[in-house]
Amino acid sequence: MSGYSITEPSPRQKWIAGVLVIGYALVTLMPLLWILATGFKSSSDAIAYPPKVTFDLTLEGYVNLFTTQTRQTPEYLAEHPPQTWYEEIVRDKGMVIAGPSRFGERFLNSTIIGFGSTFLSVFLGTLAAYAFSRFRVPIKDDLLFFILSTRMMPPIAVAIPIFLMFRSVGLSDTHTGMILLYTAVNLSLSVWLLKGFIDEIPREYEEAALIDGYTRFQAFYKVVLPQAATGIASTAIFCLIFAWNEYAFAVLLTSGTAQTAPPFIPTIIGVGGQDWPAVAAGATIFLVPVMVFTILLRRHLLRGITFGAVRK
Amino acid sequence: MSNTAMDRVAEATPPKVARRIRGLSDRVIAWIFVAPTIALLLAINIFPLLWTVWLSFTNYRANRPNLPVQWIGLRNYERILSDADIWATMQATAHFLFWTLFFQVVLGFALAWLINRKFKGNDLWTTIIVLPMMLSPAVVGNFWTFLYQPQIGLFNYGIAFLTGVDPTSFSMIGDVALAPWSIVIVDTWMWTPFVMLICLAGLRSIPDYIYEAAECDRASNWRQFWTITVPMVLPFLMLAVLFRGIENFKMFDLVVQLTGGGPGSITELTSINLKREAFEKWRTGYSSAYAIILFVTVFGLASIYVKALNKVKDR
Numbered sequence: 001m002s003g004y005s006i007t008e009p010s011p012r013q014k015w016i017a018g019v020l021v022i023g024y025a026l027v028t029l030m031p032l033l034w035i036l037a038t039g040f041k042s043s044s045d046a047i048a049y050p051p052k053v054t055f056d057l058t059l060e061g062y063v064n065l066f067t068t069q070t071r072q073t074p075e076y077l078a079e080h081p082p083q084t085w086y087e088e089i090v091r092d093k094g095m096v097i098a099g100p101s102r103f104g105e106r107f108l109n110s111t112i113i114g115f116g117s118t119f120l121s122v123f124l125g126t127l128a129a130y131a132f133s134r135f136r137v138p139i140k141d142d143l144l145f146f147i148l149s150t151r152m153m154p155p156i157a158v159a160i161p162i163f164l165m166f167r168s169v170g171l172s173d174t175h176t177g178m179i180l181l182y183t184a185v186n187l188s189l190s191v192w193l194l195k196g197f198i199d200e201i202p203r204e205y206e207e208a209a210l211i212d213g214y215t216r217f218q219a220f221y222k223v224v225l226p227q228a229a230t231g232i233a234s235t236a237i238f239c240l241i242f243a244w245n246e247y248a249f250a251v252l253l254t255s256g257t258a259q260t261a262p263p264f265i266p267t268i269i270g271v272g273g274q275d276w277p278a279v280a281a282g283a284t285i286f287l288v289p290v291m292v293f294t295i296l297l298r299r300h301l302l303r304g305i306t307f308g309a310v311r312k
Numbered sequence: 313m314s315n316t317a318m319d320r321v322a323e324a325t326p327p328k329v330a331r332r333i334r335g336l337s338d339r340v341i342a343w344i345f346v347a348p349t350i351a352l353l354l355a356i357n358i359f360p361l362l363w364t365v366w367l368s369f370t371n372y373r374a375n376r377p378n379l380p381v382q383w384i385g386l387r388n389y390e391r392i393l394s395d396a397d398i399w400a401t402m403q404a405t406a407h408f409l410f411w412t413l414f415f416q417v418v419l420g421f422a423l424a425w426l427i428n429r430k431f432k433g434n435d436l437w438t439t440i441i442v443l444p445m446m447l448s449p450a451v452v453g454n455f456w457t458f459l460y461q462p463q464i465g466l467f468n469y470g471i472a473f474l475t476g477v478d479p480t481s482f483s484m485i486g487d488v489a490l491a492p493w494s495i496v497i498v499d500t501w502m503w504t505p506f507v508m509l510i511c512l513a514g515l516r517s518i519p520d521y522i523y524e525a526a527e528c529d530r531a532s533n534w535r536q537f538w539t540i541t542v543p544m545v546l547p548f549l550m551l552a553v554l555f556r557g558i559e560n561f562k563m564f565d566l567v568v569q570l571t572g573g574g575p576g577s578i579t580e581l582t583s584i585n586l587k588r589e590a591f592e593k594w595r596t597g598y599s600s601a602y603a604i605i606l607f608v609t610v611f612g613l614a615s616i617y618v619k620a621l622n623k624v625k626d627r
Contacts, residue, residue: 014429014430021423024441031444031456034455048464127345128349135342146353147349147353154564154607157604158357161360161600184356215337244448247448247449262448265451266454276458291447294446305506309551
């Protein structure tokens with residue numbers, strides 16, 4: 001934009017708009033900042049009234065999150081002095097560390113299932129999207145709509161038969177089962193998004209490659225894929241975020257070995273009710289990667305959340 | 313005449329043969345590329361769906377696999393449609409749907425309009441506002457129960473600070489009158505940015521010259537807003553409502569963590585109710601019929617809505 005335009009808002013308008021938007025942003029950020037802060041509070045500071053904005057930083061919440069603890073007699077405590085900084089934190093409450101908690105495992109499960117299903121759905125999605133974009137596939141529109149419509153089912157409704165199916169083939173509470181399920185759910189997103197991205201790559205490039213003697217597959221591999229790299233990357237991040245955040249299937253179909261973090265974090269309890277600093281610590285560790293990805297992804301955000309329906 | 317190698321090759325190959333080889337291989341590749349996707353969706357979506365349809369006509373119970381399965385026809389459907397509890401959960405869902413959509417549309421549009429004033433740093437603040445939408449609803453919903461605690465919760469403290477009421481005098485989650493609003497508030501907090509982003513795309517798609525022309529015709533700002541801005545953004549807004557409508561009709565994770573459907577069954581949305589029937593009472597046949605009814609409802613409403621949306625778009 002250059003020069004004077006009558007549609008440019010006046011400085012006063014801009015100022016008022018800025019104040020209102022920033023005000024809303026600060027309010028909307030409060031719960032997230034509160035999660036971050038609570039993670040570094042002691043359990044008494046976390047439930048203080050009035051809510052404490054300034055407090056002594058402690059890693060108690062994080063230590064509680066990663067360990068299980070048992071109460072010990074004063075004699076035992078006197079005989080065995082704490083060896084590490086995290087043991088010292090626990091000692092103040094008269095406890096000793098008994099071992100690691102389940103959080104590490106659950107977090108690892110989230111990572112394995114998240115990345116596994118993302119890889120599969122992007123891989124299959126890229127192939128299907130390329131075919132839908134470039135070839136005349138019979139009943140193409142019906143297939144595409146069918147792929148999209150799989151997202152309209154409430155997850156609980158899908159979970160009933162999936163539960164029975166997984167039970168009969170031995171996939172309940174396994175990583176493989178969850179990876180396959182999340183792949184199937186994410187395919188609708190990845191096919192639709194990637195078709196949009198591939199549609200934008202001019203056909204002339206491939207046609208030139210085909211004329212140069214490339215086979216169709218080589219043209220796809222050496223010409224289209226590099227061009228679609230940004231689109232594939234952002235699709236992957238969307239799939240990853242979905243699998244990472246998913247709760248309904250996870251809570252119904254996993255309980256032990258393959259349980260992911262979202263059903264686990266709310267069950268973190270301490271002595272007498274939820275251990276809020278530990279919950280907040282878990283939530284922080286779990287949410288921060290998504291926030292980083294969101295910031296990286298901001299240019300493609302709109303496209304991703306609308307299945308490619310709105311492009312800027 | 314023919315000076316490149318390409319042209320020579322093209323001349324040397326009989327056109328019919330060339331077309332056949334290329335056509336055949338493309339077709340095979342197309343099928344190889346599409347087949348795995350379709351196969352996986354058939355296995356994990358269509359087959360289960362058909363199974364659900366079959367189960368919905370039986371009295372099967374998943375916790376007693378050895379019990380003989382009886383075909384009971386439409387009895388499950390009759391029972392569901394005449395069940396007063398299910399109508400109550402439908403009402404709870406309707407309340408939730410209506411008010412979340414209402415607040416998200418109003419706030420989302422207003423924010424988009426303000427951001428489109430292009431003040432300095434609007435990009436940064438847009439990204440900050442968007443954050444809640446991308447986070448895990450279960451984890452965030454769980455933490456909101458902490459913010460909603462009567463004495464120590466930040467939300468109650470904030471309300472008390474602004475209005476002067478005693479922060480211990482009300483409990484957003486425990487109170488029958490407030491609980492439906494507690495879930496509306498958190499959902500609005502999470503998803504207003506979604507509507508905002510889509511509206512912003514709509515606002516940015518309006519070319520400046522339309523406003524310039526209106527300015528020349530001396531149309532007032534008010535009039536420009538209602539005759540240019542609103543109609544041009546409307547298709548975008550309707551799309552946002554479609555997405556949010558479908559998502560909130562399926563709503564499960566956030567609300568289950570926030571209120572668990574309580575107190576009583578005041579905030580028991582259909583998905584939560586369905587989960588109870590299917591995975592706590594283990595009435596598998598009955599809940600399959602319930603699931604089919606929900607699916608048909610979403611699908612039907614969405615199709616009607618999309619028709620309306622297309623009409624608005626074509627106008």
